[in-house]
Amino acid sequence: MGKENITTIEMTFVNAFLVKVKEGFVLIDTGLGMHWERLETELISSGCLPDKLKLVIITHGDFDHTGNCAKLQRKYKCRIAMHNNDSPMVENGLFVKRKVRTLKAKIFILIRMLFRRKFVFDKFKPDIYLIEGQNLNEYGFNATVVHIPGHTKGSIGIITDDGNLFAGDIFINIRKPDIATYIENPGELKNSIDRLKKMNIKTVYPGHGKPFEMEQIARKL
Numbered sequence: 001m002g003k004e005n006i007t008t009i010e011m012t013f014v015n016a017f018l019v020k021v022k023e024g025f026v027l028i029d030t031g032l033g034m035h036w037e038r039l040e041t042e043l044i045s046s047g048c049l050p051d052k053l054k055l056v057i058i059t060h061g062d063f064d065h066t067g068n069c070a071k072l073q074r075k076y077k078c079r080i081a082m083h084n085n086d087s088p089m090v091e092n093g094l095f096v097k098r099k100v101r102t103l104k105a106k107i108f109i110l111i112r113m114l115f116r117r118k119f120v121f122d123k124f125k126p127d128i129y130l131i132e133g134q135n136l137n138e139y140g141f142n143a144t145v146v147h148i149p150g151h152t153k154g155s156i157g158i159i160t161d162d163g164n165l166f167a168g169d170i171f172i173n174i175r176k177p178d179i180a181t182y183i184e185n186p187g188e189l190k191n192s193i194d195r196l197k198k199m200n201i202k203t204v205y206p207g208h209g210k211p212f213e214m215e216q217i218a219r220k221l
């Protein structure tokens with residue numbers, strides 16, 4: 001699958017990706033609830049009608065990636081797939097405590113606390129639980145699930161057969177390619193990154209910031 005089949009939907013500071021697959025589309029992540037119009041505009045302009053949306057994949061349970069899942073289930077009657085380990089986050093609106101690596105990220109958390117009423121989260125129940133090594137061919141998507149805990153314990157990446165990684169928040173690219181700024185488990189994060197380094201990955205599509213080449217970050221890890 002070439003890059004022309006991947007549309008990055010930029011929503012303020014977080015990305016979703018609409019991937020053209022065989023006979024339809026797969027959406028990876030969904031932004032915040034307040035991004036609904038931006039998301040739906042992109043679905044419509046890409047020709048992704050409700051019956052064309054084969055699957056919605058969630059890279060991890062954070063509200064800035066899962067904010068439109070409930071609405072998509074209701075309006076598009078689509079199935080939401082994610083790793084079971086993060087399902088308490090979306091079913092109960094549970095926020096997982098994490099270590100924060102940079103001052104900027106600490107300030108961001110503080111701002112979010114002050115404006116928390118703006119981030120009303122619509123809880124939902126996932127339809128499908130994805131596991132390590134799962135093949136997504138049945139959804140017309142030539143890609144595999146890789147379980148990469150660390151940012152959260154249910155974080156997953158999606159690796160297409162031609163080497164694109166939809167990374168969630170294990171990598172970010174705000175100013176330059178970097179590893180996660182919010183970390184639930186540093187040991188697990190390191191193991192996950194070590195595993196990814198050994199895989200055949202060319203381009204990384206992070207949850208935040210622009211896509212970059214894996215070799216840009218691999219030599220620093």
Ligand SMILES: [Zn+2]
Pocket residue numbers: 014062064065169207208
């Ligand atoms: Zn995020």
